[in-house]
Amino acid sequence: MTDPQSRQPVERVSIIVSRGSLEGVYPGLIMANGARMEGIEASLFFTFFGLDAITNKRLDHLKVATVGNPAMHIPTVLGAIPGMSAFATHMMKKEIEKLNIPPVREFLQTIHDAGGEIYGCKASVDMFHLKKEDFTPLVDDIITVGEFYEKSAGAQIIFT
Amino acid sequence: MASLEILGKTLLLDKEGHLANAGEWTEEIARELAARNGVGELTDRHWVVIKFMRKVHEQEGEPPSIRRITQESGVDTKALYQLFPNGPGRKAAKIAGLPRPKNCI
Numbered sequence: 001m002t003d004p005q006s007r008q009p010v011e012r013v014s015i016i017v018s019r020g021s022l023e024g025v026y027p028g029l030i031m032a033n034g035a036r037m038e039g040i041e042a043s044l045f046f047t048f049f050g051l052d053a054i055t056n057k058r059l060d061h062l063k064v065a066t067v068g069n070p071a072m073h074i075p076t077v078l079g080a081i082p083g084m085s086a087f088a089t090h091m092m093k094k095e096i097e098k099l100n101i102p103p104v105r106e107f108l109q110t111i112h113d114a115g116g117e118i119y120g121c122k123a124s125v126d127m128f129h130l131k132k133e134d135f136t137p138l139v140d141d142i143i144t145v146g147e148f149y150e151k152s153a154g155a156q157i158i159f160t
Numbered sequence: 161m162a163s164l165e166i167l168g169k170t171l172l173l174d175k176e177g178h179l180a181n182a183g184e185w186t187e188e189i190a191r192e193l194a195a196r197n198g199v200g201e202l203t204d205r206h207w208v209v210i211k212f213m214r215k216v217h218e219q220e221g222e223p224p225s226i227r228r229i230t231q232e233s234g235v236d237t238k239a240l241y242q243l244f245p246n247g248p249g250r251k252a253a254k255i256a257g258l259p260r261p262k263n264c265i
Contacts (some may be wrong), residue, residue: 034264037226039246100227101265110227113237 012041012155014148019160020049020058021065022092028160029053029107036114041155044111045148047121051128054120054135059104064088105136112138117151119143166192176260178253182217185257193255199244202255206243209235210256223253225263 013035017028028044035042052058066072066079066088078084093103102110112118120135120142132142143151161180162173167188172180179185190210194202202210212233216224226249230237244251249261 030264036241037247037249039251099265100225102227110230110237114241 010035010040010156012152014043014045014152014155014157016045016047016157016159017050017053018048020052020062022062022089023064023069024160025050025053025062025104026096026101028158029104029111030101031158031160032116033107033111033114036111036116041115042111043117043119043151043155045119045121045143047124051120051124051130053104054108054118054139055130056134056136059108059136062089062104064092108136108138119148119151121145121148174259178259179257182214182257182259185214189257190255193257197251197254198246199251199255203243205235205239206255208233209240209243209252213252213256213258217256217258223249223256223258223261225249225261225265227263227265 013031015028015032015035017025019025028050032042032044046054052062063085064072066074066084067076069079072079072088074084074088096103101107108118117140118138120139122142122144125131125142132139135142162175162177164171164173164179169184171184171189174180179189191202194200194206199206209229212229213223216222216228224232226237226240229235229249229252230240235243240248240252244255249263253259253261
């Protein structure tokens, strides 16, 4: 064990959000915002289904995945019943609100206002046939993986 | 316990380096803490935040979250990060003589 006094503090984080479910997106947002709260530089990089979290017409409607998630404690066949995901989403949004955690759109705005940077992954944008106009204006840029690494210089990279 | 020499007084600090006793805090101490913590001269906007945090702490026993400060004090996120650079919630709490906020948001 190193002496806690001698450990190098985290100064920059680059957080990759690769999933588009509500429970897949929030951890990355909370970590990015939490980093800014502590004076740590933060950037968010949305890739694959994570792009839903910055796509204008989708980001207010992210859903909890009720199938294939053992920690939901719902049998998969029940999770597949129509309306189950909407119900679970409703419940989780209520809990999130109780903790005074903002909805996704407001959270992105907060992170942006706090100086956090928000990027979309070019390969995913091309794959889903999306255009810059499809995203919230809070997105700083659509960048390649090479640019992502360049922007992550000196940062801890966190994949979610 | 660590302590802080400030304006001729010796004040106890908690393990986070914040004042251990919020009751010992004065506006002069806040000005001195601001200068020592890279915030510089306190403006009216700083005082809006500090007084809001003191009020919430007095009423509820805990300092408010950053989100609550930006929702209720009249100072928005952008301004708060400019007023208290490098960790606004914690820094503002420190200057306000309050414990480190225990919020993730």
